[in-house]
Amino acid sequence: MTPPGALVAAVQANCHISDARHAQSLTLCNYLLAMRELYRWERGLAPGEQPHRSEVLRWIGEREALWEELGAHEWSPLPIAGESIDPFDVEGANARLAPQGLVYGAARGRFGKPHFFLGELARREARGTVEVVEVGREHARDIEASPAVLHRATIVVRHDAFERWLWLKAETWEAQGGGAMRPALAAYGYDADRAGALARMAREQRETLILHEMGEHAAGERLGTAWERLMLETDDRRTEILLRAVRDLLADCLVTLPGILPRADARALHFWFATFEGLRRVLFPRLAAARDAWEVRGSTAALEEAVRSGREHWERVALELAAGGFPRARQWAEHPEEITLR
Numbered sequence: 001m002t003p004p005g006a007l008v009a010a011v012q013a014n015c016h017i018s019d020a021r022h023a024q025s026l027t028l029c030n031y032l033l034a035m036r037e038l039y040r041w042e043r044g045l046a047p048g049e050q051p052h053r054s055e056v057l058r059w060i061g062e063r064e065a066l067w068e069e070l071g072a073h074e075w076s077p078l079p080i081a082g083e084s085i086d087p088f089d090v091e092g093a094n095a096r097l098a099p100q101g102l103v104y105g106a107a108r109g110r111f112g113k114p115h116f117f118l119g120e121l122a123r124r125e126a127r128g129t130v131e132v133v134e135v136g137r138e139h140a141r142d143i144e145a146s147p148a149v150l151h152r153a154t155i156v157v158r159h160d161a162f163e164r165w166l167w168l169k170a171e172t173w174e175a176q177g178g179g180a181m182r183p184a185l186a187a188y189g190y191d192a193d194r195a196g197a198l199a200r201m202a203r204e205q206r207e208t209l210i211l212h213e214m215g216e217h218a219a220g221e222r223l224g225t226a227w228e229r230l231m232l233e234t235d236d237r238r239t240e241i242l243l244r245a246v247r248d249l250l251a252d253c254l255v256t257l258p259g260i261l262p263r264a265d266a267r268a269l270h271f272w273f274a275t276f277e278g279l280r281r282v283l284f285p286r287l288a289a290a291r292d293a294w295e296v297r298g299s300t301a302a303l304e305e306a307v308r309s310g311r312e313h314w315e316r317v318a319l320e321l322a323a324g325g326f327p328r329a330r331q332w333a334e335h336p337e338e339i340t341l342r
Contacts, residue, residue: 007078008139008140012140013070013076019063023067023143033172035143040164087106087116090105090106090107101120103118103119104116105117109144115142117158119137119158131154134156134206145165148209166201169274183274184273201271208256208272212255226322238333238334242329245283253311273291317332317339
């Protein structure tokens with residue numbers, strides 16, 4: 001269902017305000033890539049469709065001028081069914097939008113950036129105590145569209161955002177000429193059919209996204225409110241990156257990889273390892289070595305052992321971080337070798 005124009009305008013206005021305050025904190029490369037993808041989405045271009053560079057640059061200038069005007073504005077309330085809803089009242093907004101087949105999202109992401117979106121409900125299901133909501137066409141979004149997010153006990157998977165993210169990863173891989181994405185793309189026949197391969201990957205690997213968010217939920221239940229307080233009081237970027245990496249590793253050792261390994265699903269494993277990068281890879285070299293053993297011998301025994309070790313190690317590290325507060329987190333952010341699992 002197409003949502004009312006006033007609602008779309010309010011959500012998009014909040015996206016603009018959030019971008020105005022946070023978008024230019026991205027690295028230059030990531031900023032330009034994200035802006036190009038946002039341009040594609042706004043213009044209704046297919047993922048991977050190449051817009052004219054001059055048009056994108058002109059649009060970036062116009063968007064940055066808009067941000068200059070909106071950066072100091074207050075958040076816009078959401079006009080829903082004759083009411084004015086706080087834009088961070090996700091439950092209240094969705095309770096009113098669900099009968100219309102719409103899904104609204106608002107959450108704070110990396111470095112405190114608020115993310116908003118409004119889309120159409122594609123599917124809804126229960127996974128134990130967690131609800132999974134899948135979103136199809138989107139009517140409003142900001143510069144960074146996360147393919148999947150966890151909000152309390154609800155996992156939201158955004159189909160369009162995920163497929164566009166996959167295209168961006170594939171384009172980056174092509175530009176670099178290698179990397180962990182290569183085997184994942186090859187497993188889907190990317191060289192023969194780029195669009196078909198990425199569409200199949202997007203359909204199949206939504207389950208991997210869901211497993212990771214279920215892991216985040218399980219990790220949150222184990223770590224409790226002390227962890228949430230630590231995340232809220234952390235104002236140092238390096239420390240926040242460490243905290244997110246530790247929780248991601250715990251989530252994947254608790255649920256994601258234990259959910260993939262018994263299926264002997266090589267494509268899912270290749271996809272997961274394509275996302276195993278940055279600080280997470282630095283902190284967990286034992287898992288990278290186990291991946292190499294799997295690719296050489298075809299056995300997942302080393303992976304299973306690494307996951308078991310990781311589950312114990314990362315839960316212990318996370319609990320020590322929660323107990324030690326910001327000083328301990330900052331210490332380990334400056335010396336990550338102290339918690340590296342080799």
